[in-house]
Amino acid sequence: MISIPFNPIMIEIGNFVLSWHGFWSFVGVLVAIYLVAKWAKKDGLNPDLVYNTAVWGVLGGILGARIVHVLDHLPYYIDNPGKILAVWTGGIGLWGGIIGGVLGGAIYAYIQKYPVGKLMDLTAPAMLIAQAIGRLGDVFNGEHLSRATDLPWGWIFTHPDSPGRRGALELFGNPVQPVHPSVVYEIIWDLSVCWFIWRYRKSLKPDGSLWMLYMALYSVGRFLIQFTRMDSVKFWALQEAHIISLIIFTISIVFLTIYTRPVNWVKKKDLSQDPKSKVTSKRKRRVLRDS
Numbered sequence: 005m006i007s008i009p010f011n012p013i014m015i016e017i018g019n020f021v022l023s024w025h026g027f028w029s030f031v032g033v034l035v036a037i038y039l040v041a042k043w044a045k046k047d048g049l050n051p052d053l054v055y056n057t058a059v060w061g062v063l064g065g066i067l068g069a070r071i072v073h074v075l076d077h078l079p080y081y082i083d084n085p086g087k088i089l090a091v092w093t094g095g096i097g098l099w100g101g102i103i104g105g106v107l108g109g110a111i112y113a114y115i116q117k118y119p120v121g122k123l124m125d126l127t128a129p130a131m132l133i134a135q136a137i138g139r140l141g142d143v144f145n146g147e148h149l150s151r152a153t154d155l156p157w158g159w160i161f162t163h164p165d166s167p168g169r170r171g172a173l174e175l176f177g178n179p180v181q182p183v184h185p186s187v188v189y190e191i192i193w194d195l196s197v198c199w200f201i202w203r204y205r206k207s208l209k210p211d212g213s214l215w216m217l218y219m220a221l222y223s224v225g226r227f228l229i230q231f232t233r234m235d236s237v238k239f240w241a242l243q244e245a246h247i248i249s250l251i252i253f254t255i256s257i258v259f260l261t262i263y264t265r266p267v268n269w270v271k272k273k274d275l276s277q278d279p280k281s282k283v284t285s286k287r288k289r290r291v292l293r294d295s
Contacts, residue, residue, distance in 0.1 A: 005182045006159040012145040012166055021090075025141030029096065032137035033062055036130040043126050053118050054126075061109030061127075068104015072097025076236060076244050098135065099226075099248040105131075106215075121211025128218040129205065132198035139194070142187040149175060149234040150183040158182030175234060184232040193225035206267065213264040216256045223253035 146168025
C-alpha cells in the first residue's frame with residue numbers, strides 16, 4: 005500500500021485557488037509547445053507557426069477539457085454553476101482537451117494555410133509527454149475514483165481534503181481503502197506509446213498519419229485502463245471515456261487503413277509510376293535481351 009499525503013491545493017490566496025492538477029497541466033502544455041517548436045525548426049518550419057497555432061490549440065483544449073468534465077459531473081455543476089469556469093481549481097476531461105486542442109489548432113492552421121498534417125504529426129509525441137506530466141497533478145490531487153485493490157501498489161490518500169479520500173469513504177465506507185493507481189497506469193501507457201511513435205515518426209505518409217496512430221494507440225490503452233476507474237456509467241456499462249475512446253479509435257483506424265502507407269512503399273510506388281524509370285527499365289531489358 006502506498007500513501008499519498010498531499011494537499012490537493014497548491015496555492016490559496018483569498019479567492020484564488022491553484023490546484024496541483026492545474027499547475028502540472030500548465031507545465032505539460034509549456035513543455036509540449038517547446039518541443040513542437042524545437043522539432044519544427046529541425047524540419048525547416050518557422051517556430052512562429054507553432055506558437056501562433058498553439059494559442060488557439062490551448063484555448064480549444066481548455067474549453068474542450070472543461071466541457072467534457074462538466075458533462076461527466078453534470079448534477080454537481082447544476083447545483084454549483086459558479087464553479088463551471090473555475091478551471092484552475094482542477095477538473096478537466098483529458099479527451100475533451102485533446103479533441104478541443106486539435107480542433108482549435110487545426111482550424112486556425114488551415115485558415116492560415118499552415119501545413120496542418122505536419123504540425124499534427126510533430127505534436128503527437130509532445131502531447132503524450134504533456135499528458136504524462138499533467139497526470140502527475142492527478143497523483144497529487146487524487147481526483148479520479150478507482151476500484152479497490154489488494155495489489156501491493158494500491159494507494160490511499162491520507163490528506164483530509166483529498167478527493168480520493170472522500171471518494172473512498174463514499175464508495176467503500178473506508179477512507180483508506182487501497183485503490184488502483186489508474187493515473188500511473190496511464191502515465192506508463194502514454195510514455196510507451198510516445199516511444200513507439202517516435203521510432204516511426206518519419207516512416208508514415210501522408211502527413212497526419214502519426215497523429216492518427218497516436219490517437220488509435222492511446223484509445224486502446226485508455227479504454228482498458230478506464231475499467232479500473234469508477235466514473236459515472238453512461239450506458240452498456242461503459243463510462244464516458246470508454247465511449248469517446250471507441251469513437252476516436254474507429255475514426256483513426258479508418259484513416260490509417262485507407263490513407264496511411266509506409267514511406268518506403270510510397271517511394272517505390274512513385275518510382276514505378278515515373279515515366280523515366282519505365283524508359284530506363286525498357287532499355288535495361290533490351291540490353292539484356294541483345295546481350
